[in-house]
Amino acid sequence: MKFSQERRGTVLLLEIGEARLEAINAPELRELLIGRIENGDHQIVLDLKLVNFMDSSALGALIGAIKKMGPLGTLALAGATGPVLQLLKLTRMDKVFPLYASAAAALTKLEE
Amino acid sequence: MSASPEVLSLTLDRDLKAVSSVALAVEAYAAAVLGKDGAAEVELALVEALTNAIKHGSSRGRATGQITVNARVDGRALVTEVVDTVPVVPEGLLEKAGTHRLDVNIYDIASLEEGGRGLSIIVLSMDEVTLHTANDRYILSMVKYIEG
Numbered sequence: 001m002k003f004s005q006e007r008r009g010t011v012l013l014l015e016i017g018e019a020r021l022e023a024i025n026a027p028e029l030r031e032l033l034i035g036r037i038e039n040g041d042h043q044i045v046l047d048l049k050l051v052n053f054m055d056s057s058a059l060g061a062l063i064g065a066i067k068k069m070g071p072l073g074t075l076a077l078a079g080a081t082g083p084v085l086q087l088l089k090l091t092r093m094d095k096v097f098p099l100y101a102s103a104a105a106a107l108t109k110l111e112e
Numbered sequence: 113m114s115a116s117p118e119v120l121s122l123t124l125d126r127d128l129k130a131v132s133s134v135a136l137a138v139e140a141y142a143a144a145v146l147g148k149d150g151a152a153e154v155e156l157a158l159v160e161a162l163t164n165a166i167k168h169g170s171s172r173g174r175a176t177g178q179i180t181v182n183a184r185v186d187g188r189a190l191v192t193e194v195v196d197t198v199p200v201v202p203e204g205l206l207e208k209a210g211t212h213r214l215d216v217n218i219y220d221i222a223s224l225e226e227g228g229r230g231l232s233i234i235v236l237s238m239d240e241v242t243l244h245t246a247n248d249r250y251i252l253s254m255v256k257y258i259e260g
Binding site for chain 2: 053055056057066095
């Protein structure tokens with residue numbers, strides 16, 4: 001799984017470098033997020049601006065991560081557009097995850 | 113939008129690594145008649161169907177051989193078929209899929225299921241979805257109407 005990460009105070013910004021998130025790489029996505037949460041990162045922004053396709057398997061990985069996070073903190077999604085944003089809306093995940101148009105917007109909110 | 117070839121027919125191994133290339137080929141075919149947004153819905157439904165066929169067919173140990181994907185324009189609709197030796201989706205579950213299966217209780221995130229959305233995504237992304245048999249094969253037929 002291609003990704004980059006950057007810390008901004010207490011917030012961890014993870015930028016996914018894959019164009020597609022689907023069944024073949026969903027387990028890696030889950031492992032990445034769960035691993036960071038278990039390591040104590042409880043304010044995470046997942047930047048999806050480079051992702052142009054996501055399926056329900058990847059969605060399951062995100063759900064697994066937000067369940068792991070629970071009341072400990074926040075897992076926010078940023079930069080979702082096109083089919084990725086459509087999937088989040090279709091599956092009501094726009095009600096479950098805090099969504100931001102960009103990583104900058106998410107960081108501004110979480111750093112408040 | 114340019115004209116599409118009459119029929120697109122592709123085969124893939126029962127391997128998740130093979131899904132995206134087939135899905136992208138069908139998406140490109142669909143884009144010519146449905147436009148970008150419609151083609152994206154076809155791509156999503158197809159990925160869900162193929163993933164389901166590969167994961168569940170293989171887990172039961174009954175699935176053999178390759179899976180075939182056909183796409184064609186039929187009148188004012190784009191028809192995408194997934195043809196397999198075992199049911200592409202579990203029989204009887206398509207009828208139970210739909211919007212209600214995607215409801216979430218935002219006050220109880222802990223109870224959210226990680227899986228189980230694929231069939232509803234297929235049904236909600238397409239205009240008609242049926243599972244039938246022909247020549248000892250199961251065929252999941254997914255129809256998207258061409259607007260305009």
